[in-house]
Amino acid sequence: xxxxxxxxxxxxxxxxxxxxxxxxxxxxxxxxxxxxxxxxxxxxxxxxxxxxxxxxxxxxxxxxxxxxxxxxxxxxxxxxxxxxxxxxxxxxxxxxxxxxxxxxxxxxxxxxxxxxxxxxxxxxxxxxxxxxxxxxxxxxxxxxxxxxxxxxxxxxxxxxxxxxxxxxxxxxxxxxxxxxxxxxxxxxxxxxxxxxxxxxxxxxxxxxxxxxxxxxxxxxxxxxxxxxxxxxxxxxxxxxxxxxxxxxxxxxxxxxxxxxxxxxxxxxxxxxxxxxxxxxxxxxxxxxxxxxxxxxxxxxxxxxxxxxxxxxxxxxxxxxxxxxxxxxxxxxxxxxxxxxxxxxxxxxxxxxxxxxxxxxxxxxxxxxxxxxxxxxxxxxxxxxxxxxxxxxxxxxxxxxxxxxxxxxxxxxxxxxxxxxxxxxxxxxxxxxxxxxxxxxxxxxxxxxxxxxxxxxxxxxxxxxxxxxxxxxxxxxxxxxxxxxxxxxxxxxxxxxxxxxxxx
Amino acid sequence: xxxxxxxxxxxxxxxxxxxxxxxxxxxxxxxxxxxxxxxxxxxxxxxxxxxxxxxxxxxxxxxxxxxxxxxxxxxxxxxxxxxxxxxxxxxxxxxxxxxxxxxxxxxxxxxxxxxxxxxxxxxxxxxxxxxxxxxxxxxxxxxxxxxxxxxxxxxxxxxxxxxxxxxxxxxxxxxxxxxxxxxxxxxxxxxxxxxxxxxxxxxxxxxxxxxxxxxxxxxxxxxxxxxxxxxxxxxxxxxxxxxxxxxxxxxxxxxxxxxxxxxxxxxxxxxxxxxxxxxxxxxxxxxxxxxxxxxxxxxxxxxxxxxxxxxxxxxxxxxxxxxxxxxxxxxxxxxxxxxxxxxxxxxxxxxxxxxxxxxxxxxxxxxxxxxxxxxxxxxxxxxxxxxxxxxxxxxxxxxxxxxxxxxxxxxxxxxxxxxxxxxxxxxxxxxxxxxxxxxxxxxxxxxxxxxxxxxxxxxxxxxxxxxxxxxxxxxxxxxxxxxxxxxxxxxxxx
Numbered sequence: 001x002x003x004x005x006x007x008x009x010x011x012x013x014x015x016x017x018x019x020x021x022x023x024x025x026x027x028x029x030x031x032x033x034x035x036x037x038x039x040x041x042x043x044x045x046x047x048x049x050x051x052x053x054x055x056x057x058x059x060x061x062x063x064x065x066x067x068x069x070x071x072x073x074x075x076x077x078x079x080x081x082x083x084x085x086x087x088x089x090x091x092x093x094x095x096x097x098x099x100x101x102x103x104x105x106x107x108x109x110x111x112x113x114x115x116x117x118x119x120x121x122x123x124x125x126x127x128x129x130x131x132x133x134x135x136x137x138x139x140x141x142x143x144x145x146x147x148x149x150x151x152x153x154x155x156x157x158x159x160x161x162x163x164x165x166x167x168x169x170x171x172x173x174x175x176x177x178x179x180x181x182x183x184x185x186x187x188x189x190x191x192x193x194x195x196x197x198x199x200x201x202x203x204x205x206x207x208x209x210x211x212x213x214x215x216x217x218x219x220x221x222x223x224x225x226x227x228x229x230x231x232x233x234x235x236x237x238x239x240x241x242x243x244x245x246x247x248x249x250x251x252x253x254x255x256x257x258x259x260x261x262x263x264x265x266x267x268x269x270x271x272x273x274x275x276x277x278x279x280x281x282x283x284x285x286x287x288x289x290x291x292x293x294x295x296x297x298x299x300x301x302x303x304x305x306x307x308x309x310x311x312x313x314x315x316x317x318x319x320x321x322x323x324x325x326x327x328x329x330x331x332x333x334x335x336x337x338x339x340x341x342x343x344x345x346x347x348x349x350x351x352x353x354x355x356x357x358x359x360x361x362x363x364x365x366x367x368x369x370x371x372x373x374x375x376x377x378x379x380x381x382x383x384x385x386x387x388x389x390x391x392x393x394x395x396x397x398x399x400x401x402x403x404x405x406x407x408x409x410x411x412x413x414x415x416x417x418x419x420x421x422x423x424x425x426x427x428x429x430x431x432x433x434x435x436x437x438x439x440x441x442x443x444x445x446x447x448x449x450x451x452x453x454x455x456x457x458x459x460x461x462x463x464x465x466x467x468x469x470x471x472x473x474x475x476x477x478x479x480x481x482x483x484x485x486x487x488x489x490x491x492x493x494x495x496x497x498x499x500x501x502x503x
Numbered sequence: 504x505x506x507x508x509x510x511x512x513x514x515x516x517x518x519x520x521x522x523x524x525x526x527x528x529x530x531x532x533x534x535x536x537x538x539x540x541x542x543x544x545x546x547x548x549x550x551x552x553x554x555x556x557x558x559x560x561x562x563x564x565x566x567x568x569x570x571x572x573x574x575x576x577x578x579x580x581x582x583x584x585x586x587x588x589x590x591x592x593x594x595x596x597x598x599x600x601x602x603x604x605x606x607x608x609x610x611x612x613x614x615x616x617x618x619x620x621x622x623x624x625x626x627x628x629x630x631x632x633x634x635x636x637x638x639x640x641x642x643x644x645x646x647x648x649x650x651x652x653x654x655x656x657x658x659x660x661x662x663x664x665x666x667x668x669x670x671x672x673x674x675x676x677x678x679x680x681x682x683x684x685x686x687x688x689x690x691x692x693x694x695x696x697x698x699x700x701x702x703x704x705x706x707x708x709x710x711x712x713x714x715x716x717x718x719x720x721x722x723x724x725x726x727x728x729x730x731x732x733x734x735x736x737x738x739x740x741x742x743x744x745x746x747x748x749x750x751x752x753x754x755x756x757x758x759x760x761x762x763x764x765x766x767x768x769x770x771x772x773x774x775x776x777x778x779x780x781x782x783x784x785x786x787x788x789x790x791x792x793x794x795x796x797x798x799x800x801x802x803x804x805x806x807x808x809x810x811x812x813x814x815x816x817x818x819x820x821x822x823x824x825x826x827x828x829x830x831x832x833x834x835x836x837x838x839x840x841x842x843x844x845x846x847x848x849x850x851x852x853x854x855x856x857x858x859x860x861x862x863x864x865x866x867x868x869x870x871x872x873x874x875x876x877x878x879x880x881x882x883x884x885x886x887x888x889x890x891x892x893x894x895x896x897x898x899x900x901x902x903x904x905x906x907x908x909x910x911x912x913x914x915x916x917x918x919x920x921x922x923x924x925x926x927x928x929x930x931x932x933x934x935x936x937x938x939x940x941x942x943x944x945x946x947x948x949x950x951x952x953x954x955x956x957x958x959x960x961x962x963x964x965x966x967x968x969x970x971x972x973x974x975x976x977x978x979x980x981x982x983x984x985x986x987x988x989x990x991x992x993x994x995x996x997x
Binding site: 022023024025026027028029030031032033034035059061063064066090091092093094096120121122123124129130131132133189207209213215217219232233234235236237240245246247248249250252254257258259285287329331333335374375376378430434439440441442443444446447448449450452453471477478479480481483484485486487488489493494496498499500502 | 525526527528529530531532533534535536537538562564566567568569593594595596597598599631632633634635692710712713716718720722737738739740741744749750751752753754756758761762763789791833835837838839840841882883884886930937938939940941942944945946947948950951971972973974975977978979980981982983984986987988990992993994996
């Protein structure tokens with residue numbers, strides 16, 4: 001009987017484990033391309049001196065019939081919010097933004113900006129019950145005063161904040177010729193001027209409707225972040241970050257099973273998952289090609305979650321964050337490793353800021369020792385964690401945020417402080433010249449696991465704990481549903497799981 | 504107390520309903536870019552005469568330390584499988600394939616193919632989920648010339664006559680100057696020669712490990728499918744990453760899945776239609792376009808569509824995959840003006856547009872597939888409901904009881920379900936020869952019910968998801984009302 005009971009329990013467990021938990025739309029921690037509540041443009045670069053024509057364009061589309069407000073925030077490469085503006089989108093609207101218009105010509109959505117006075121299309125609804133009444137978008141500026149925009153350009157090129165009449169900051173970004181940063185685009189309820197770094201943004205403004213899609217193009221004579229010349233343009237979808245669960249009015253306080261969220265470090269202290277935005281993963285597989293008859297090269301655009309709450313002081317902490325583990329595999333699976341070093345001190349880890357575009361030939365990446373011209377790179381971009389990060393535990397039906405270590409930061413993993421790994425996103429731009437023609441392609445690197453996965457361990461080696469699993473939080477070991485074996489009839493290697501722990 | 508109890512129950516219900524069902528990896532019906540068990544290259548085009556240099560590359564990577572076998576099948580544009588070959592990947596291996604090498608030179612992965620002999624220190628030896636006696640040492644590096652000629656003819660003329668006892672067929676694809684088709688790449692347990700159209704493939708060969716990632720590049724002097732007039736140099740994109748849900752188990756494992764149907768549905772064994780456990784693809788998409796303007800922009804939609812034929816299809820029946828109907832297309836210009844091709848089922852009315860199982864078509868006003876734009880705008884987006892209306896070859900399987908329902912029975916998913924599709928967008932211009940390619944955004948997922956169609960009044964919001972408000976229990980819209988909270992992301996279980 002006891003055996004039978006145990007067998008029954010095992011069966012129940014097996015049936016539960018074997019079934020996917022969700023066949024619903026938009027109902028997981030995985031990031032996909034599809035209508036979302038926040039879009040992340042992971043990297044932009046604009047030549048503000050108009051020498052090279054380098055610029056970034058992005059386009060957002062409202063796939064619902066209701067009008068929506070898209071709140072755009074431009075952040076520096078040290079994750080300091082520099083500028084925000086609103087785009088009023090009628091139902092089924094599409095709006096392209098050339099960041100050279102914004103940053104060089106001081107114009108948002110030329111010729112005169114977007115406004116709620118626009119006549120909607122015949123299939124579009126005239127009002128949205130999720131927007132605040134009365135609507136305050138009629139005065140959306142089309143032209144921004146030069147005194148502001150010159151300060152914005154200065155901030156995005158030098159990292160120095162010098163807004164007229166405002167506070168100053170000397171640590172808001174790195175120094176570069178072009179204006180470099182990243183952008184977030186949120187669905188909001190009013191034409192707010194609040195920054196996402198302000199906790200009030202989440203209690204008053206942010207909405208939760210997965211209605212926006214977007215893509216971007218990087219155009220210029222040089223690849224973003226390099227001075228090589230074999231480049232015309234690349235394009236890619238933006239990162240589509242969904243609200244899970246979807247819906248509700250501004251400020252709606254709805255529980256989510258997400259252990260933490262995209263805007264975690266900016267949300268109110270008592271309700272750290274108020275934004276309900278999916279978190280981003282930390283480990284990726286990115287392909288590269290460099291050399292060969294087409295003189296190919298590859299740049300990796302890497303967005304990284306910063307540390308702190310968006311203040312001047314915290315931006316300094318974010319400027320150079322550790323990348324703990326990078327392994328380059330060539331075409332013959334030879335592994336080249338640069339192991340970051342949280343300890344012992346004195347070694348030199350690879351560091352990258354919150355957004356960057358770096359060439360895979362650079363010393364940020366392990367150098368290849370053979371003649372191969374391609375392969376792929378495993379990147380664990382977890383910055384080691386931070387006590388400014390949180391996860392929210394569900395204790396007796398009550399959400400309880402914590403900054404202490406949790407199951408998402410297992411002992412021996414690359415999270416050494418705080419409750420979870422940091423969030424990241426990577427895209428790959430490959431470019432070269434073939435028969436005189438410039439050829440380019442950009443695509444997302446592949447996340448290994450998702451934002452709800454625990455932190456990955458260090459690559460097996462002297463610095464990793466004994467018995468450390470293979471690279472990545474997922475994908476390195478066999479997963480066997482209950483009751484199954486591998487083809488050879490064994491289960492000894494069935495050590496993998498796709499089940500993520502609750503914190 | 505009673506009030507308190509009710510409040511408590513409501514609270515529990517709210518928490519339950521409001522919580523996402525899964526925070527696990529790879530555990531939903533949504534298609535994402537990430538390690539998968541099947542990769543779909545939705546379209547390839549190769550100039551077999553080598554006059555334009557047009558070709559398609561794809562690259563697959565094994566992200567695990569264990570060796571894997573990738574089973575590549577090349578299908579015609581009428582969804583007829585013509586050629587299969589296997590690629591043995593050592594742990595952490597990456598392998599690029601130029602389809603010109605395969606289709607014109609007859610070389611699979613030059614210089615000498617792939618075999619199970621290579622291994623590096625970081626990689627694990629053979630074993631695990633591969634069959635004990637790996638049969639990949641003899642994986643052919645070159646294809647016989649006569650067979651190769653038959654393969655090229657199949658992709659260019661639609662006539663397949665390989666000889667050697669293989670049944671010939673004169674209706675396997677459209678006629679075009681270049682070799683056109685699509686490819687599937689599956690994780691398998693041995694270097695099998697079975698085709699995915701053979702039910703035995705699922706019982707003996709297919710594996711369920713989400714371990715492959717892949718991307719492709721389309722190279723050429725003109726955009727795929729448009730002839731020589733326009734300029735395109737290269738566009739690249741990830742392949743479609745189709746995961747096994749749940750992941751894992753040996754070849755032939757029979758594990759239940761909550762997926763109502765699967766990617767290989769119409770080829771799987773009659774009694775076990777979801778045995779492949781591959782995620783289904785959606786049917787409705789939002790795809791951006793740009794055409795005209797100072798820089799002479801143009802856009803092509805690369806569209807893969809599930810065919811209507813099943814296993815053991817007759818040669819003549821392949822023709823129905825040449826013109827698969829499209830339920831609904833709405834074009835929105837930059838001012839949200841909608842343009843629709845209206846049709847009706849009565850004689851004399853406009854017939855619905857059709858496309859074959861794979862195609863690359865221009866979106867400009869010369870196209871007979873897409874509604875013309877009546878305004879001077881040069882951009883916008885299109886709502887594409889690519890459901891073909893269903894087929895007797897399609898099925899859905901209930902999760903609770905395993906009951907299989909086939910067409911034309913009506914289920915919450917359609918008759919019995921919507922067809923599967925995928926859309927990529929290629930934008931390009933002559934001025935500066937700028938190109939990029941990206942996925943169109945699926946609206947809903949492959950587990951969503953078929954989108955409602957209203958071809959006469961177009962009063963219904965497009966798409967199975969995204970058109971109406973979703974409100975978690977206990978919430979209202981910002982204006983305090985719930986009257987418009989008619990949406991849901993919850994998909995039915997057949």
